[in-house]
Amino acid sequence: MADRPAARTARPGRHRRRPQGFVQAGLRFLGRRPRVLCGLAGWSALEAAHTFALGFALARALDDGFLAGRPATGLAWLAVAGAGLLAGALGTARVHRQVAALAEPLRDELVRRVVGRALHEAVTATGNPGGGVGEAADASGTGAVSRLTHQVEIARDSFAGLVMVSRSFAVTLVGAVAGLAALAPELLLVVVPPLLAGLAVFAGTLRVLARRQRDVLVADEELAREAGNTVRALRDVAACGAGDAVLRSARRRIDAERWAADALARWGIARAVALGIGGRLPVVLLLVLAPWLLRQGVGAGALAGALTYLTQALLPALQSLVHGLGGAGARLAVVLRRLREGAPPAPVRKPDHPEADAAGLSRHPVSEPVPHGGDRETPHGGGRETPHGRGREGVPGNGGREVPALELRGVTFGYGPGAEPVLRGLDLTVAAGGHLAVVGPSGAGKSTLALLIAGLLRPTAGEVLLYGRPLSAAPEGGSALLCHRVLIPQESYVFSGSVRENLCCLLPERAGAPADAALSGAVAAVGACGLVRRLGGLDGRVDPTALSAGERQQLGLARAWLTPAPLAVLDEASSQLDPAAEERAEDAFRRRGGTLIVIAHRISSALRADRVLVLDGAGTRCGTHAELREHSPLYRDLTASWAPGPRV
Numbered sequence: 001m002a003d004r005p006a007a008r009t010a011r012p013g014r015h016r017r018r019p020q021g022f023v024q025a026g027l028r029f030l031g032r033r034p035r036v037l038c039g040l041a042g043w044s045a046l047e048a049a050h051t052f053a054l055g056f057a058l059a060r061a062l063d064d065g066f067l068a069g070r071p072a073t074g075l076a077w078l079a080v081a082g083a084g085l086l087a088g089a090l091g092t093a094r095v096h097r098q099v100a101a102l103a104e105p106l107r108d109e110l111v112r113r114v115v116g117r118a119l120h121e122a123v124t125a126t127g128n129p130g131g132g133v134g135e136a137a138d139a140s141g142t143g144a145v146s147r148l149t150h151q152v153e154i155a156r157d158s159f160a161g162l163v164m165v166s167r168s169f170a171v172t173l174v175g176a177v178a179g180l181a182a183l184a185p186e187l188l189l190v191v192v193p194p195l196l197a198g199l200a201v202f203a204g205t206l207r208v209l210a211r212r213q214r215d216v217l218v219a220d221e222e223l224a225r226e227a228g229n230t231v232r233a234l235r236d237v238a239a240c241g242a243g244d245a246v247l248r249s250a251r252r253r254i255d256a257e258r259w260a261a262d263a264l265a266r267w268g269i270a271r272a273v274a275l276g277i278g279g280r281l282p283v284v285l286l287l288v289l290a291p292w293l294l295r296q297g298v299g300a301g302a303l304a305g306a307l308t309y310l311t312q313a314l315l316p317a318l319q320s321l322v323h324g325l326g327g328a329g330a331r332l333a334v335v336l337r338r339l340r341e342g343a344p345p346a347p348v349r350k351p352d353h354p355e356a357d358a359a360g361l362s363r364h365p366v367s368e369p370v371p372h373g374g375d376r377e378t379p380h381g382g383g384r385e386t387p388h389g390r391g392r393e394g395v396p397g398n399g400g401r402e403v404p405a406l407e408l409r410g411v412t413f414g415y416g417p418g419a420e421p422v423l424r425g426l427d428l429t430v431a432a433g434g435h436l437a438v439v440g441p442s443g444a445g446k447s448t449l450a451l452l453i454a455g456l457l458r459p460t461a462g463e464v465l466l467y468g469r470p471l472s473a474a475p476e477g478g479s480a481l482l483c484h485r486v487l488i489p490q491e492s493y494v495f496s497g498s499v500r501e502n503l504c505c506l507l508p509e510r511a512g513a514p515a516d517a518a519l520s521g522a523v524a525a526v527g528a529c530g531l532v533r534r535l536g537g538l539d540g541r542v543d544p545t546a547l548s549a550g551e552r553q554q555l556g557l558a559r560a561w562l563t564p565a566p567l568a569v570l571d572e573a574s575s576q577l578d579p580a581a582e583e584r585a586e587d588a589f590r591r592r593g594g595t596l597i598v599i600a601h602r603i604s605s606a607l608r609a610d611r612v613l614v615l616d617g618a619g620t621r622c623g624t625h626a627e628l629r630e631h632s633p634l635y636r637d638l639t640a641s642w643a644p645g646p647r648v
């Protein structure tokens, strides 16, 4: 089993609030309904009479009727038992109505509270009590109310079940004890002590059993929620290379659930012991002590009647009580606690990025006031140096040599064993903090190079090193590389969800939820404020089909800008933006710090870089703009064809 301590610490349902709150609230609720309670008691009395008649009439039918040679009397007593059965059935039917008269008002009261609170929170969260509730708040409010009303339904059913089992046990106990006393008081001496002992064992372990049951319920729900989320997000998980993280998280949930189920099973023994002592031991004692009872004058019919009380009434009622209180009771406690606690209040943040504020982004509250990584300054705050800034990148390697951000050593790559290689024996070094533009004619292998740098393709020969570490050492799939490099392709992947979700999907799990300021800063940096404002802010919905290619690129750029990866590779990632917007986006990545590699399609992009790599098969060269203008005929041709036109 995986790390059990983790499962323990994350153990669900470890609630500190004392359950007396619910008991008191429940008693107050019942106290306000005396008529219903009286009706319930009256019909329950009819049921108790039925239980009484069950054993008593049978005993009389035997002792006074059939065993005494008076079959008519015996049959008459059996008729009494039959009438008791009918009366009991009538009582049970009426009891159901009375229970409904208790459960329905409970549901109404809970629904009223839930909806009232959800509305209140929706209005205060938007800070607009005048009725301007935002679309996002609207949507989340509706979802929350729908979830909570579903929980209310569960609470109602659990409450009704709880009332039924506890009432039924009480009624059966009264009817059976009265019947035993009427048959022969000696029978009580045999039956009542073990019954009380069993009840005491059950009562002693009830609280811990309910807690264990609650743990299982909560763990079960969390596992189901995780599985549901994973299934819905499969495409995103694959796209973000988050398979390992999702698997780890699912394993944690499974372990937590297994631990909770094991613990419940262990405590389930206590339940079996209570049932054995309270329900089965009296039967054994009755049989063992039958000779003594007969000597005390207890008739054979009375013994049969007592056995009937035990096996037909008390044992089933005790079973229902033991299982019902553990199951429905625990479910009710969990649901009521959730309804009482509701969603945590959403703090409204003050805007701290002027541009973002102008875009109206910071007005949206965050659900959790978690900063984006405790030790991480936002890359966007007031021009501060970033974690992926040159300071961190310029780590001297062995022998005092600064480790380059990227090294390609004799890289050859072809799409298939027999295919002509796209790249052949390519050597390239990009210093930490450097800015390289890659140019070349269509089909030269620029995107292939970007994929090799990102570790999404593996070289046929040679080696790619990121910050001195060979990519071949990183596990296949890319998720382990998310902290080192980010690749922004031309076709930006945007999915249905909130703007926030679209921005955060590449962030490493351990970084936690980023602060709104960090998200707004990323949006502002790449010039996407107008777009995000139009979408409704950070919690606005994204419909990929309703966005232009350029808008999708803006979201992709902001998402990449936000990551802590020190190496950013832009593969024509701003090709759909106008030149000014593209310059702004590239500029944002340069100011972000770290190393930048741009697959360029405009001369302006190449001019902004420190160095340019011209991919041209055997004529591949790397140098400054001026050097290449002098030594690379292809570069001269390309720059001539670029100016003044926009594309190669």
Ligand SMILES: Nc1ncnc2c1ncn2[C@@H]1O[C@H](COP(=O)(O)OP(=O)(O)OP(=O)(O)O)[C@@H](O)[C@H]1O
Pocket (backbone or CB within 6 Å): 415, 422, 440, 441, 442, 443, 444, 445, 446, 447, 448, 449
């Ligand atoms: N998945 C693939 N399978 C087989 N061949 C491929 C694949 N992807 C690209 N190629 C081929 O590899 C070569 C290089 O393609 P690549 O996309 O890297 O070029 P590029 O320089 O980025 O082109 P462009 O500027 O048009 O995007 C091309 O001949 C292309 O047809």
